Amino acid sequence: MPAAVAVTGLGVLTSIGRGSEAFAAALRRGACGITASNADGLGVAGRLPPFDLGTTLADMRLPEPLLGRALKAGRRAPLSQQASLLTALEAWTQAFGGNTTGAAAASIIVAGNNVAPGYSYRMREKYADNFGVVPASYALHFLDTDQVGILSEVLGIRGEGFTIGGASASGNMGILQAWRQIRYGIADVCVVVGALTDLSPLELQAFRNTGALGGTRYAAQPEEACRPFDRDREGFIYGQGSACLILESAASARARGARVLGYVAGAATCLDANRLSNPSVEGEARAMRLALEQAGLLPDAVNYVNAHATSSLAGDEVEVKALQEVFGPRVSRVAINATKGLTGHCLHAAGVVEAAATLLQMNGRFLHPNRNLRKPIEQTCGFAGESTRDLDIQAALSNSFGFGGINTAVVLTKSGGSM
Protein backbone atom coordinates (compact mmCIF):
# COMPACT_ATOMS: atom_id res chain seq x y z
CA MET A 1 0.00 0.00 0.00
CA PRO A 2 1.41 3.43 -0.85
CA ALA A 3 2.71 5.33 2.17
CA ALA A 4 0.89 8.35 3.64
CA VAL A 5 3.02 11.47 3.40
CA ALA A 6 3.39 13.82 6.36
CA VAL A 7 5.04 17.24 6.52
CA THR A 8 7.30 17.40 9.58
CA GLY A 9 9.35 20.51 8.94
CA LEU A 10 8.96 23.86 7.26
CA GLY A 11 11.26 26.79 6.53
CA VAL A 12 10.47 30.11 4.84
CA LEU A 13 12.35 33.20 3.73
CA THR A 14 10.35 35.89 1.92
CA SER A 15 9.97 39.63 1.68
CA ILE A 16 7.37 39.53 4.48
CA GLY A 17 9.21 37.34 6.94
CA ARG A 18 12.34 35.33 7.65
CA GLY A 19 11.55 32.07 9.39
CA SER A 20 8.22 30.30 9.59
CA GLU A 21 7.05 32.07 12.75
CA ALA A 22 7.66 35.53 11.34
CA PHE A 23 6.11 34.48 8.02
CA ALA A 24 2.98 33.12 9.76
CA ALA A 25 2.63 36.36 11.74
CA ALA A 26 3.03 38.39 8.53
CA LEU A 27 0.35 36.30 6.78
CA ARG A 28 -1.98 36.89 9.70
CA ARG A 29 -1.35 40.64 9.50
CA GLY A 30 -1.73 40.65 5.73
CA ALA A 31 1.70 42.27 5.52
CA CYS A 32 3.00 43.63 2.23
CA GLY A 33 6.57 42.90 1.11
CA ILE A 34 6.39 44.86 -2.12
CA THR A 35 8.48 48.01 -2.49
CA ALA A 36 9.74 50.20 -5.32
CA SER A 37 13.37 50.99 -6.13
CA ASN A 38 15.42 51.57 -9.21
CA ALA A 39 18.77 51.08 -7.50
CA ASP A 40 18.77 47.30 -8.04
CA GLY A 41 17.08 47.31 -11.45
CA LEU A 42 14.10 45.37 -10.07
CA GLY A 43 11.56 48.22 -9.96
CA VAL A 44 8.40 47.25 -8.06
CA ALA A 45 9.19 43.91 -6.38
CA GLY A 46 8.92 41.84 -3.21
CA ARG A 47 12.53 42.24 -2.14
CA LEU A 48 14.18 40.02 0.39
CA PRO A 49 15.72 42.28 3.06
CA PRO A 50 19.52 41.91 2.82
CA PHE A 51 20.97 39.39 5.27
CA ASP A 52 24.37 38.17 6.35
CA LEU A 53 24.55 34.39 6.24
CA GLY A 54 26.89 34.08 9.24
CA THR A 55 24.73 36.29 11.47
CA THR A 56 21.51 34.63 10.35
CA LEU A 57 22.91 31.14 10.97
CA ALA A 58 24.14 32.28 14.40
CA ASP A 59 20.60 33.53 15.20
CA MET A 60 19.27 30.07 14.35
CA ARG A 61 21.43 28.56 17.13
CA LEU A 62 22.44 25.60 14.98
CA PRO A 63 24.43 22.92 16.74
CA GLU A 64 27.87 21.91 15.51
CA PRO A 65 28.86 20.37 13.19
CA LEU A 66 25.85 21.68 11.24
CA LEU A 67 26.78 25.33 11.75
CA GLY A 68 30.39 24.87 10.63
CA ARG A 69 29.38 22.91 7.55
CA ALA A 70 26.71 25.48 6.63
CA LEU A 71 29.17 28.37 6.93
CA LYS A 72 31.83 26.60 4.91
CA ALA A 73 29.49 25.62 2.08
CA GLY A 74 27.33 28.72 2.06
CA ARG A 75 29.24 31.85 2.96
CA ARG A 76 30.53 32.58 -0.57
CA ALA A 77 27.57 31.06 -2.36
CA PRO A 78 25.17 33.25 -4.37
CA LEU A 79 21.89 34.58 -2.97
CA SER A 80 19.66 31.74 -4.15
CA GLN A 81 21.90 29.04 -2.64
CA GLN A 82 22.09 30.94 0.66
CA ALA A 83 18.31 31.31 0.77
CA SER A 84 17.85 27.58 0.15
CA LEU A 85 20.39 26.77 2.83
CA LEU A 86 18.55 28.91 5.39
CA THR A 87 15.10 27.50 4.64
CA ALA A 88 16.38 23.91 4.47
CA LEU A 89 18.17 24.26 7.80
CA GLU A 90 15.10 25.79 9.42
CA ALA A 91 12.90 22.97 8.12
CA TRP A 92 15.41 20.24 8.98
CA THR A 93 15.96 21.43 12.54
CA GLN A 94 12.21 21.79 13.03
CA ALA A 95 11.81 18.15 12.02
CA PHE A 96 14.92 16.58 13.52
CA GLY A 97 16.68 19.15 15.72
CA GLY A 98 20.40 19.05 15.07
CA ASN A 99 20.33 15.31 14.40
CA THR A 100 21.45 14.41 10.88
CA THR A 101 21.82 10.66 11.33
CA GLY A 102 18.67 10.03 9.28
CA ALA A 103 19.97 12.20 6.45
CA ALA A 104 22.10 9.49 4.84
CA ALA A 105 19.01 7.79 3.40
CA ALA A 106 17.06 10.98 2.65
CA SER A 107 16.46 12.57 -0.78
CA ILE A 108 16.70 16.19 -1.87
CA ILE A 109 14.64 17.91 -4.52
CA VAL A 110 15.37 21.49 -5.50
CA ALA A 111 12.45 23.08 -7.34
CA GLY A 112 13.45 25.39 -10.17
CA ASN A 113 15.53 25.40 -13.33
CA ASN A 114 17.57 28.39 -14.51
CA VAL A 115 17.05 29.80 -11.05
CA ALA A 116 19.67 32.55 -11.02
CA PRO A 117 20.09 34.49 -14.26
CA GLY A 118 20.52 37.57 -12.02
CA TYR A 119 23.67 36.05 -10.55
CA SER A 120 25.07 35.32 -14.02
CA TYR A 121 24.17 38.84 -15.16
CA ARG A 122 26.04 40.41 -12.22
CA MET A 123 29.08 38.20 -12.82
CA ARG A 124 29.10 39.19 -16.47
CA GLU A 125 29.00 42.85 -15.51
CA LYS A 126 31.79 42.41 -12.98
CA TYR A 127 34.15 40.49 -15.27
CA ALA A 128 33.17 41.92 -18.67
CA ASP A 129 36.54 43.61 -19.07
CA ASN A 130 38.59 40.72 -17.75
CA PHE A 131 37.01 37.31 -18.38
CA GLY A 132 40.40 35.70 -17.68
CA VAL A 133 40.10 36.12 -13.92
CA VAL A 134 36.52 34.94 -13.44
CA PRO A 135 36.49 32.85 -10.23
CA ALA A 136 36.74 29.11 -10.70
CA SER A 137 33.89 28.81 -8.19
CA TYR A 138 31.52 30.39 -10.74
CA ALA A 139 31.67 27.04 -12.57
CA LEU A 140 30.09 25.44 -9.50
CA HIS A 141 27.67 28.18 -8.55
CA PHE A 142 25.98 28.94 -11.85
CA LEU A 143 24.65 25.38 -11.97
CA ASP A 144 21.23 24.91 -10.35
CA THR A 145 22.50 21.59 -9.05
CA ASP A 146 24.98 23.49 -6.82
CA GLN A 147 21.96 23.82 -4.53
CA VAL A 148 21.60 20.05 -4.36
CA GLY A 149 25.34 19.71 -3.70
CA ILE A 150 25.39 22.30 -0.92
CA LEU A 151 22.38 20.86 0.90
CA SER A 152 23.67 17.33 0.48
CA GLU A 153 27.06 18.27 1.94
CA VAL A 154 25.67 20.32 4.83
CA LEU A 155 22.98 17.85 5.91
CA GLY A 156 24.90 14.70 4.94
CA ILE A 157 22.20 13.54 2.51
CA ARG A 158 23.23 10.56 0.36
CA GLY A 159 19.97 9.38 -1.24
CA GLU A 160 18.55 10.73 -4.50
CA GLY A 161 18.99 14.39 -5.39
CA PHE A 162 17.96 16.48 -8.35
CA THR A 163 16.44 19.74 -9.53
CA ILE A 164 13.10 19.82 -11.25
CA GLY A 165 11.64 22.59 -13.36
CA GLY A 166 8.15 23.65 -14.27
CA ALA A 167 8.53 27.41 -14.71
CA SER A 168 6.18 29.05 -12.17
CA ALA A 169 4.86 25.60 -11.31
CA SER A 170 8.33 24.35 -10.27
CA GLY A 171 7.54 24.44 -6.55
CA ASN A 172 4.50 22.23 -6.90
CA MET A 173 6.41 20.01 -9.30
CA GLY A 174 9.01 19.59 -6.54
CA ILE A 175 6.35 18.72 -3.97
CA LEU A 176 4.80 16.24 -6.41
CA GLN A 177 8.13 14.49 -6.93
CA ALA A 178 8.90 14.53 -3.20
CA TRP A 179 5.46 13.06 -2.49
CA ARG A 180 6.20 10.25 -4.95
CA GLN A 181 9.58 9.63 -3.28
CA ILE A 182 7.82 8.91 0.00
CA ARG A 183 4.65 7.35 -1.35
CA TYR A 184 6.53 4.76 -3.38
CA GLY A 185 9.12 4.03 -0.72
CA ILE A 186 12.17 5.50 -2.46
CA ALA A 187 12.95 7.40 0.72
CA ASP A 188 11.42 7.88 4.16
CA VAL A 189 12.45 11.53 4.23
CA CYS A 190 12.62 14.01 1.36
CA VAL A 191 13.77 17.63 1.60
CA VAL A 192 12.03 19.77 -1.02
CA VAL A 193 13.24 23.32 -1.49
CA GLY A 194 11.71 25.99 -3.68
CA ALA A 195 14.70 27.97 -4.91
CA LEU A 196 14.72 31.75 -4.78
CA THR A 197 14.48 32.99 -8.35
CA ASP A 198 17.22 35.57 -8.83
CA LEU A 199 16.23 37.60 -11.89
CA SER A 200 18.21 40.27 -13.70
CA PRO A 201 16.76 43.40 -15.29
CA LEU A 202 16.94 41.51 -18.60
CA GLU A 203 14.39 38.82 -17.62
CA LEU A 204 12.17 41.40 -15.92
CA GLN A 205 12.09 43.51 -19.07
CA ALA A 206 11.26 40.47 -21.18
CA PHE A 207 8.39 39.58 -18.81
CA ARG A 208 7.26 43.21 -19.04
CA ASN A 209 7.40 43.01 -22.83
CA THR A 210 5.18 39.91 -22.86
CA GLY A 211 2.59 41.89 -20.92
CA ALA A 212 2.78 39.56 -17.93
CA LEU A 213 4.61 41.86 -15.50
CA GLY A 214 2.90 44.67 -13.61
CA GLY A 215 4.26 47.48 -11.47
CA THR A 216 4.09 50.30 -14.01
CA ARG A 217 0.79 51.93 -13.09
CA TYR A 218 1.44 51.55 -9.35
CA ALA A 219 5.11 52.57 -9.33
CA ALA A 220 4.36 55.30 -6.80
CA GLN A 221 2.16 53.01 -4.63
CA PRO A 222 4.03 49.71 -4.68
CA GLU A 223 1.88 48.25 -1.89
CA GLU A 224 -1.10 48.54 -4.29
CA ALA A 225 0.67 46.94 -7.26
CA CYS A 226 -0.08 43.28 -6.58
CA ARG A 227 -3.84 42.72 -6.60
CA PRO A 228 -4.81 39.15 -7.47
CA PHE A 229 -8.41 38.74 -8.68
CA ASP A 230 -8.97 42.51 -8.66
CA ARG A 231 -10.32 44.31 -11.71
CA ASP A 232 -7.57 46.92 -11.46
CA ARG A 233 -4.73 44.40 -11.53
CA GLU A 234 -1.95 44.96 -14.01
CA GLY A 235 0.32 41.94 -14.03
CA PHE A 236 2.45 39.82 -11.70
CA ILE A 237 4.94 41.41 -9.33
CA TYR A 238 8.29 39.65 -8.91
CA GLY A 239 8.97 38.36 -5.40
CA GLN A 240 12.18 37.01 -3.93
CA GLY A 241 11.65 34.06 -1.65
CA SER A 242 12.45 30.48 -0.82
CA ALA A 243 10.75 27.80 1.23
CA CYS A 244 11.42 24.24 2.26
CA LEU A 245 9.26 21.36 3.39
CA ILE A 246 10.37 18.09 4.96
CA LEU A 247 8.16 15.31 3.65
CA GLU A 248 8.28 12.11 5.66
CA SER A 249 6.40 8.85 5.60
CA ALA A 250 3.64 9.00 8.19
CA ALA A 251 4.90 5.71 9.62
CA SER A 252 8.38 7.17 10.17
CA ALA A 253 6.97 10.35 11.69
CA ARG A 254 4.74 8.31 14.00
CA ALA A 255 7.56 5.98 15.02
CA ARG A 256 9.71 8.85 16.22
CA GLY A 257 6.84 10.84 17.70
CA ALA A 258 7.40 13.77 15.33
CA ARG A 259 5.10 16.77 15.21
CA VAL A 260 3.10 16.60 11.99
CA LEU A 261 2.15 19.91 10.38
CA GLY A 262 -0.20 18.34 7.85
CA TYR A 263 -0.22 15.80 5.06
CA VAL A 264 0.42 15.90 1.33
CA ALA A 265 -2.59 13.85 0.35
CA GLY A 266 -2.22 14.10 -3.40
CA ALA A 267 -0.55 15.98 -6.22
CA ALA A 268 -0.75 16.06 -9.99
CA THR A 269 0.59 17.74 -13.09
CA CYS A 270 -0.57 17.81 -16.69
CA LEU A 271 0.24 19.70 -19.89
CA ASP A 272 -1.76 21.78 -22.35
CA ALA A 273 0.09 20.85 -25.56
CA ASN A 274 0.98 24.55 -25.73
CA ARG A 275 4.47 26.06 -25.45
CA LEU A 276 3.27 29.63 -24.97
CA SER A 277 2.46 31.67 -21.88
CA ASN A 278 -1.35 31.57 -22.13
CA PRO A 279 -3.16 29.47 -19.51
CA SER A 280 -6.03 27.06 -20.12
CA VAL A 281 -9.22 26.54 -18.11
CA GLU A 282 -9.40 22.92 -19.18
CA GLY A 283 -5.77 22.19 -18.20
CA GLU A 284 -6.01 23.91 -14.83
CA ALA A 285 -9.28 22.19 -13.94
CA ARG A 286 -7.85 18.85 -15.04
CA ALA A 287 -4.78 19.28 -12.80
CA MET A 288 -6.98 20.09 -9.79
CA ARG A 289 -9.23 17.09 -10.44
CA LEU A 290 -6.28 14.75 -10.92
CA ALA A 291 -4.71 15.92 -7.65
CA LEU A 292 -8.00 15.39 -5.78
CA GLU A 293 -8.33 11.95 -7.37
CA GLN A 294 -4.83 11.08 -6.17
CA ALA A 295 -5.85 12.21 -2.69
CA GLY A 296 -9.03 10.14 -2.84
CA LEU A 297 -11.12 13.26 -2.16
CA LEU A 298 -14.12 14.78 -3.85
CA PRO A 299 -14.11 18.54 -4.48
CA ASP A 300 -16.73 18.79 -1.71
CA ALA A 301 -14.09 17.92 0.87
CA VAL A 302 -11.98 20.99 0.04
CA ASN A 303 -12.62 24.10 2.12
CA TYR A 304 -9.62 26.20 1.10
CA VAL A 305 -7.74 27.04 -2.10
CA ASN A 306 -4.38 28.76 -2.16
CA ALA A 307 -4.75 30.06 -5.69
CA HIS A 308 -1.97 30.51 -8.21
CA ALA A 309 -3.42 34.03 -8.69
CA THR A 310 -0.43 36.04 -9.83
CA SER A 311 -2.36 39.27 -10.43
CA SER A 312 -1.87 38.79 -14.17
CA LEU A 313 -4.66 39.75 -16.54
CA ALA A 314 -5.25 36.44 -18.29
CA GLY A 315 -4.08 34.13 -15.50
CA ASP A 316 -6.50 35.21 -12.76
CA GLU A 317 -9.45 35.18 -15.15
CA VAL A 318 -8.70 31.65 -16.33
CA GLU A 319 -8.11 30.32 -12.82
CA VAL A 320 -11.50 31.62 -11.66
CA LYS A 321 -13.19 29.76 -14.51
CA ALA A 322 -11.24 26.60 -13.71
CA LEU A 323 -12.23 26.86 -10.03
CA GLN A 324 -15.87 27.29 -11.06
CA GLU A 325 -15.58 24.20 -13.20
CA VAL A 326 -14.09 22.07 -10.42
CA PHE A 327 -16.27 23.28 -7.53
CA GLY A 328 -19.47 24.21 -9.36
CA PRO A 329 -21.85 26.39 -7.31
CA ARG A 330 -19.96 25.44 -4.14
CA VAL A 331 -17.11 27.73 -5.27
CA SER A 332 -18.80 30.47 -3.24
CA ARG A 333 -18.26 28.46 -0.05
CA VAL A 334 -14.61 27.57 -0.62
CA ALA A 335 -12.24 30.08 0.96
CA ILE A 336 -9.81 31.34 -1.68
CA ASN A 337 -6.80 33.59 -1.16
CA ALA A 338 -3.59 34.53 -2.96
CA THR A 339 -0.33 34.58 -1.00
CA LYS A 340 1.32 36.36 -3.94
CA GLY A 341 -0.70 39.45 -3.02
CA LEU A 342 1.58 39.73 0.03
CA THR A 343 4.92 38.31 -1.17
CA GLY A 344 4.84 38.95 -4.91
CA HIS A 345 5.34 36.02 -7.28
CA CYS A 346 8.21 33.88 -6.02
CA LEU A 347 8.27 32.10 -9.41
CA HIS A 348 10.18 28.81 -9.02
CA ALA A 349 9.70 28.84 -5.25
CA ALA A 350 6.04 29.89 -5.33
CA GLY A 351 4.52 26.42 -4.97
CA VAL A 352 6.59 25.62 -1.88
CA VAL A 353 6.10 29.09 -0.35
CA GLU A 354 2.36 28.72 -0.83
CA ALA A 355 2.23 25.15 0.51
CA ALA A 356 4.03 26.54 3.57
CA ALA A 357 1.47 29.39 3.77
CA THR A 358 -1.34 26.82 3.54
CA LEU A 359 0.12 24.66 6.33
CA LEU A 360 0.73 27.68 8.56
CA GLN A 361 -2.86 28.86 8.12
CA MET A 362 -4.06 25.29 8.73
CA ASN A 363 -2.12 25.09 11.99
CA GLY A 364 -2.93 28.67 13.04
CA ARG A 365 -6.62 28.26 12.08
CA PHE A 366 -6.85 31.41 10.04
CA LEU A 367 -7.33 32.69 6.51
CA HIS A 368 -4.95 35.45 5.43
CA PRO A 369 -6.44 38.42 3.60
CA ASN A 370 -6.44 39.08 -0.12
CA ARG A 371 -4.54 42.35 -0.28
CA ASN A 372 -5.98 44.98 -2.61
CA LEU A 373 -9.00 42.91 -3.59
CA ARG A 374 -11.56 45.70 -3.74
CA LYS A 375 -13.30 45.00 -7.05
CA PRO A 376 -13.32 41.21 -7.51
CA ILE A 377 -13.43 40.01 -11.11
CA GLU A 378 -16.07 37.48 -10.07
CA GLN A 379 -18.78 37.66 -7.41
CA THR A 380 -19.51 33.95 -7.05
CA CYS A 381 -16.11 32.92 -5.60
CA GLY A 382 -15.41 32.65 -1.89
CA PHE A 383 -12.50 35.10 -2.00
CA ALA A 384 -10.98 36.10 1.32
CA GLY A 385 -11.63 39.74 2.08
CA GLU A 386 -9.17 42.43 3.01
CA SER A 387 -9.05 41.35 6.65
CA THR A 388 -7.97 38.12 8.34
CA ARG A 389 -10.58 35.69 9.61
CA ASP A 390 -10.72 32.37 11.43
CA LEU A 391 -10.79 29.26 9.29
CA ASP A 392 -10.32 25.62 10.18
CA ILE A 393 -8.71 24.27 7.01
CA GLN A 394 -9.43 20.55 6.64
CA ALA A 395 -8.40 19.98 3.03
CA ALA A 396 -6.69 22.50 0.78
CA LEU A 397 -5.80 22.76 -2.88
CA SER A 398 -2.65 24.72 -3.71
CA ASN A 399 -2.38 25.61 -7.39
CA SER A 400 0.62 26.55 -9.55
CA PHE A 401 0.61 27.06 -13.29
CA GLY A 402 3.63 27.72 -15.49
CA PHE A 403 4.45 29.04 -18.93
CA GLY A 404 4.53 26.27 -21.50
CA GLY A 405 1.15 24.86 -20.49
CA ILE A 406 2.32 23.33 -17.21
CA ASN A 407 -0.51 22.80 -14.74
CA THR A 408 -0.06 21.52 -11.18
CA ALA A 409 -2.09 21.15 -8.02
CA VAL A 410 -1.24 19.81 -4.58
CA VAL A 411 -3.72 18.64 -1.94
CA LEU A 412 -2.81 19.31 1.68
CA THR A 413 -4.88 17.90 4.52
CA LYS A 414 -5.04 18.24 8.27
CA SER A 415 -5.42 14.55 8.98
CA GLY A 416 -3.66 11.70 7.32
CA GLY A 417 -6.45 9.18 6.76
CA SER A 418 -5.98 5.49 7.41
CA MET A 419 -2.97 4.80 5.15
Added chain:
Amino acid sequence: MTKSEIFAVVTGNLREILPELESVSIDPQQSMRDLGANSVDRADVVLQSMERLNVTFPLIEVAKIENLQGLVDFLHAKVNG
Protein backbone atom coordinates in the same frame (compact mmCIF):
# COMPACT_ATOMS: atom_id res chain seq x y z
CA MET B 1 56.21 45.77 -5.74
CA THR B 2 58.01 43.85 -3.02
CA LYS B 3 57.55 40.20 -2.18
CA SER B 4 56.16 41.23 1.22
CA GLU B 5 53.50 43.31 -0.47
CA ILE B 6 52.62 40.43 -2.77
CA PHE B 7 52.47 38.04 0.19
CA ALA B 8 50.03 40.47 1.84
CA VAL B 9 47.82 40.47 -1.29
CA VAL B 10 47.83 36.66 -1.50
CA THR B 11 47.10 36.12 2.19
CA GLY B 12 44.41 38.82 2.03
CA ASN B 13 42.71 36.92 -0.79
CA LEU B 14 43.15 33.64 1.04
CA ARG B 15 41.46 35.05 4.14
CA GLU B 16 38.64 36.48 2.05
CA ILE B 17 37.99 33.07 0.52
CA LEU B 18 38.58 31.14 3.76
CA PRO B 19 37.34 33.47 6.54
CA GLU B 20 38.26 30.91 9.21
CA LEU B 21 41.91 31.91 8.58
CA GLU B 22 41.12 35.43 9.81
CA SER B 23 42.96 35.05 13.10
CA VAL B 24 45.39 32.33 11.98
CA SER B 25 48.99 33.30 11.29
CA ILE B 26 50.07 32.18 7.85
CA ASP B 27 53.62 31.05 7.18
CA PRO B 28 55.05 31.40 3.66
CA GLN B 29 56.32 27.82 3.90
CA GLN B 30 52.73 26.53 4.19
CA SER B 31 50.73 25.48 1.17
CA MET B 32 47.18 26.63 0.53
CA ARG B 33 46.17 23.00 0.76
CA ASP B 34 47.71 22.81 4.28
CA LEU B 35 45.55 25.78 5.20
CA GLY B 36 42.37 24.00 4.14
CA ALA B 37 41.81 25.38 0.63
CA ASN B 38 40.24 22.95 -1.83
CA SER B 39 41.13 23.02 -5.53
CA VAL B 40 38.41 25.55 -6.40
CA ASP B 41 39.41 27.79 -3.46
CA ARG B 42 43.06 27.65 -4.60
CA ALA B 43 42.13 28.62 -8.15
CA ASP B 44 40.00 31.49 -6.81
CA VAL B 45 42.90 32.78 -4.68
CA VAL B 46 45.25 32.77 -7.68
CA LEU B 47 42.65 34.36 -10.00
CA GLN B 48 41.85 37.09 -7.48
CA SER B 49 45.58 37.71 -7.04
CA MET B 50 45.94 38.04 -10.83
CA GLU B 51 43.12 40.57 -10.83
CA ARG B 52 44.51 42.61 -7.95
CA LEU B 53 48.10 42.53 -9.22
CA ASN B 54 46.98 43.18 -12.78
CA VAL B 55 48.84 40.25 -14.32
CA THR B 56 47.58 37.33 -16.39
CA PHE B 57 48.98 33.88 -17.00
CA PRO B 58 47.57 30.40 -17.61
CA LEU B 59 46.69 28.72 -14.28
CA ILE B 60 48.68 25.67 -15.35
CA GLU B 61 51.87 27.68 -14.70
CA VAL B 62 51.21 27.66 -10.95
CA ALA B 63 49.94 24.08 -10.74
CA LYS B 64 53.23 22.64 -9.52
CA ILE B 65 54.08 25.37 -7.02
CA GLU B 66 54.40 23.81 -3.59
CA ASN B 67 53.88 26.58 -1.08
CA LEU B 68 52.95 30.23 -0.64
CA GLN B 69 56.59 31.31 -0.90
CA GLY B 70 56.76 29.70 -4.33
CA LEU B 71 53.54 31.45 -5.39
CA VAL B 72 54.85 34.81 -4.14
CA ASP B 73 58.15 34.34 -6.00
CA PHE B 74 56.24 33.46 -9.18
CA LEU B 75 53.86 36.43 -8.89
CA HIS B 76 56.78 38.74 -8.05
CA ALA B 77 58.53 37.73 -11.27
CA LYS B 78 55.31 38.31 -13.26
CA VAL B 79 54.60 41.70 -11.68
CA ASN B 80 58.12 42.94 -12.14
CA GLY B 81 58.87 41.05 -15.35
